[in-house]
Structure formats: C-alpha cells, structure tokens
Amino acid sequence: METKTHQEAPNQGKKKYNKGGRPKSQEPRTKRIDVRCSYFEQLALQSKADEVGLPLSEYLRRCGLDKLIPPALTEEELEVYKELKRYATNFVQIANFIKNKDQRLFAEIKYLVKVFNDELTYIKSKRYGKQSDSNQGQ
Numbered sequence: 001m002e003t004k005t006h007q008e009a010p011n012q013g014k015k016k017y018n019k020g021g022r023p024k025s026q027e028p029r030t031k032r033i034d035v036r037c038s039y040f041e042q043l044a045l046q047s048k049a050d051e052v053g054l055p056l057s058e059y060l061r062r063c064g065l066d067k068l069i070p071p072a073l074t075e076e077e078l079e080v081y082k083e084l085k086r087y088a089t090n091f092v093q094i095a096n097f098i099k100n101k102d103q104r105l106f107a108e109i110k111y112l113v114k115v116f117n118d119e120l121t122y123i124k125s126k127r128y129g130k131q132s133d134s135n136q137g138q
C-alpha cells in the first residue's frame with residue numbers, strides 16, 4: 001500500500017479567470033460619517049435627494065463637496081434612455097449574427113452600436129458626471 005506524502009493544491013496549475021461584475025473602485029468609500037438631524041430635517045433631506053433621483057448619501061456627498069447635482073430625468077427622458085439601450089442591445093445581437101457573413105454590414109452595425117453607446121455615456125455623464133469647468137467656483 002502506497003502512501004501519498006505530497007498532495008497537489010486543488011487550484012495549482014489552473015488559470016484564474018475574471019469572474020466579471022463591477023470593477024473595483026480606485027477610491028473605495030470605506031469611511032462612514034454619522035450626521036444627527038431632527039426627524040423633519042431628515043424628511044427634507046430625503047425629499048430633496050428624491051427630487052434629483054439620488055440616494056441620500058450621494059446627495060449629501062455632492063452637497064458637501066460642491067459637486068453638480070443634476071435634475072432628475074423626466075419620465076420621457078428615462079423612457080428614451082431605456083429605448084436607446086434596447087436598440088444598442090438589439091444591434092449587438094444582429095452584429096453577432098452576421099459577423100462572419102457580411103463584413104461591411106457588420107462594420108456599419110458596430111459603428112451604430114458605438115454611436116448608441118456614446119449617446120448613453122453622454123447621458124450618464126450629464127446625469128452622474130463631474131462638474132464642468134464652467135460650474136466650478138460658483
């Protein structure tokens with residue numbers, strides 16, 4: 001009967017693959033600040049955060065750091081954003097379907113997807129982006 005004296009680690013020799021998900025933040029928010037306020041002050045702050053469509057912590061952070069607090073998207077703007085996102089997804093599916101069949105059409109569809117994604121990024125940056133140079137110092 002042989003006895004094994006050396007056991008191989010279960011992950012040894014295997015490649016590690018990215019599991020996906022949200023990328024790690026360059027500046028993770030690990031510090032917590034507790035703020036005391038009255039019940040009515042809390043309601044007022046929450047109401048203002050809700051008006052602009054931000055969580056209370058993000059609203060207070062932006063107020064305290066003099067960052068841009070954009071107005072909330074209207075129902076119509078939100079619907080247009082969702083529709084644009086659906087179009088981009090559909091065009092990606094079409095592009096993947098014809099990838100090996102018609103390279104010219106594939107290139108045009110990929111260009112359209114880039115245009116859609118650029119617009120979506122622009123909308124996000126306007127909504128959640130940093131304060132522009134013209135607004136700083138006010």
